[in-house]
Amino acid sequence: MQPFIEMNKLNLYYGEFHALKDVSVQIPERAITAFIGPSGCGKSTLLRTLNRMNDRIPGARVEGRVAIGGIDIYSGEVHVESLRKKIGMVFQQPNPFPKSIYDNVAFGPKQHGIRGKKKLDELVEQSLRSAVLWDEVKDDLRRPALSLSGGQQQRLCIARALAVEPDILLMDEATSALDPISTFKIEELTHELKDRYTIVMVTHNMQQAARVSQQTVFFLNGEVIEHDATRQLFANPVDSRTQDYISGRFG
Amino acid sequence: MSVKKPAHPTLAYSFGKRRGASVLLDRLFTGLVWGTGIIVILFIVGLLFLLLEKGLPQLSWNFLYGLPSEIEEGGGIGPALFNSFYVLIISLIVSIPIGIAAGIYLAEFAPNNKLIEVVRICVEGLSSVPSIIFGLFGIALFVEFFEIGLTILGAAISLAFLNLPVLTRVTEESIRAVPVELRNASFALGSTHLQTIRRVLLPVAMNGIMTGICLTAGRAFGESAVIILTAGVSTSGEMWDFNLLSPGGTLAVHLWYVQSEAIVPDAQEIAQKTTAVLIIVALLINIVFRVPLWLNERKNKA
Numbered sequence A: 001m002q003p004f005i006e007m008n009k010l011n012l013y014y015g016e017f018h019a020l021k022d023v024s025v026q027i028p029e030r031a032i033t034a035f036i037g038p039s040g041c042g043k044s045t046l047l048r049t050l051n052r053m054n055d056r057i058p059g060a061r062v063e064g065r066v067a068i069g070g071i072d073i074y075s076g077e078v079h080v081e082s083l084r085k086k087i088g089m090v091f092q093q094p095n096p097f098p099k100s101i102y103d104n105v106a107f108g109p110k111q112h113g114i115r116g117k118k119k120l121d122e123l124v125e126q127s128l129r130s131a132v133l134w135d136e137v138k139d140d141l142r143r144p145a146l147s148l149s150g151g152q153q154q155r156l157c158i159a160r161a162l163a164v165e166p167d168i169l170l171m172d173e174a175t176s177a178l179d180p181i182s183t184f185k186i187e188e189l190t191h192e193l194k195d196r197y198t199i200v201m202v203t204h205n206m207q208q209a210a211r212v213s214q215q216t217v218f219f220l221n222g223e224v225i226e227h228d229a230t231r232q233l234f235a236n237p238v239d240s241r242t243q244d245y246i247s248g249r250f251g
Numbered sequence B: 001m002s003v004k005k006p007a008h009p010t011l012a013y014s015f016g017k018r019r020g021a022s023v024l025l026d027r028l029f030t031g032l033v034w035g036t037g038i039i040v041i042l043f044i045v046g047l048l049f050l051l052l053e054k055g056l057p058q059l060s061w062n063f064l065y066g067l068p069s070e071i072e073e074g075g076g077i078g079p080a081l082f083n084s085f086y087v088l089i090i091s092l093i094v095s096i097p098i099g100i101a102a103g104i105y106l107a108e109f110a111p112n113n114k115l116i117e118v119v120r121i122c123v124e125g126l127s128s129v130p131s132i133i134f135g136l137f138g139i140a141l142f143v144e145f146f147e148i149g150l151t152i153l154g155a156a157i158s159l160a161f162l163n164l165p166v167l168t169r170v171t172e173e174s175i176r177a178v179p180v181e182l183r184n185a186s187f188a189l190g191s192t193h194l195q196t197i198r199r200v201l202l203p204v205a206m207n208g209i210m211t212g213i214c215l216t217a218g219r220a221f222g223e224s225a226v227i228i229l230t231a232g233v234s235t236s237g238e239m240w241d242f243n244l245l246s247p248g249g250t251l252a253v254h255l256w257y258v259q260s261e262a263i264v265p266d267a268q269e270i271a272q273k274t275t276a277v278l279i280i281v282a283l284l285i286n287i288v289f290r291v292p293l294w295l296n297e298r299k300n301k302a
């Protein structure tokens, strides 16, 4: 498979602290790649280098190369706003805006200059359908987003991310604040989305990685320990540390 | 399969002893809080009653609308009431945009250095400076430097200066209080900083900012020291006088004037009625600024 996202000797420092060490990973298009590893190993940091959310952290410094579709996203030519338009992000805590369901989903398109009620209505419906939330909310899109349940809020956040029509979806432990049924729904959803989007998900839940991803990267202390097809990595881990982690001996 | 009943059902299971002291303290505390709350409410209601009881029943349109009289009975407060609103609105038009802009700058753009720290401390200090200092500043600027005398314009701008520090601080704090998750959500969707400020930070912070505006509007409406020094105690004596350079005695100043200087026989009565009007308008100002927020809240919050 042609790699879509390529990280090459990527290093990230928070001031003196060396958070990502020589990370080189290739992520295929239209598949789910999972990053697993214990808390604090740098999974979120890595995810944020892909849509340059680390730019906003004072003292964070990136070295090395990250290319998406062959373009170095840290080169001067890439506008961070247009980069982020191509890359949706879903966070650990559902974070809908205190606005209506409709306004949440329409928020991104509006910021990117899409006007016209018809076009927005279409985008909102299509995004909510993609996030498998449409049937639950279609009767009243003017309802406050905060009146939804946690799981619905998270699917709304996915719909909101999809509404700007990205190619990549980053999910940072998107189910860790949710109950098992909501988690299951979102896992199903990612399964459907992977034919249309390149999904990079971070999780500290190994079963989740095993269930939904095609590729798994095991991460420890800012270093890639092992990267393989998910089946392979869970069945026959090469590194003893991977073995220890997936058998639950630490983390 | 019947379960054998224990011989002494009452002894078989127990929830332990009641924790006497802490339960007692809890009751005591609850009682204390309730008691204090009721006393405060009674006090406020009583105060309102005392202030309104004499003036409110006598209020008439003639009084609200009428021109003041220097010697005879039956003067109104029309021009003073008009000036109150006129000065208030001009001062808000000047102070709200500047205060909010400065607050946004401090919250979002100001670098983290010593200079900005000093600026913050100054803003904080200025928001608790006695208002008469701003009155003196107004005299220095408008009466002495620009030589335009005692005017509505001078009073409005001096009031705006008085309120700027509070507005700046309130805006900064409200924007800082917006959860970082919402900020991240906006940026991750590819919004620019300006879009994030306009579409996420300001709307979410609006509740706090509105509280600040209410506070400053109330303060400006009731302010007397600054007005006496920069706009004088008298009005032009005409209704609907929009001239910015007219003398700008407001209602609060008028109250002080009739209580202490006026020679009209019904001064006492005018003072009571003016008090009632001041209180009602102050309440109205709060309602006017709050209603849109309430509506918005109903729409957006769960």
Ligand SMILES: Nc1ncnc2c1ncn2[C@@H]1O[C@H](COP(=O)(O)OP(=O)(O)O)[C@@H](O)[C@H]1O
Pocket (backbone or CB within 6 Å): A014, A017, A019, A037, A038, A039, A040, A041, A042, A043, A044, A045, A046, A057
């Ligand atoms: N903004 C920051 N400033 C300084 N250190 C940070 C910051 N964010 C994360 N770190 C540190 O970087 C390391 C990796 O953090 P993170 O990427 O959040 O890990 P994970 O998502 O795997 O739990 C941790 O040691 C954390 O303390």
Ligand SMILES: [Mg+2]
Pocket (backbone or CB within 6 Å): A040, A043, A044, A045, A172, A173
């Ligand atoms: Mg994390």
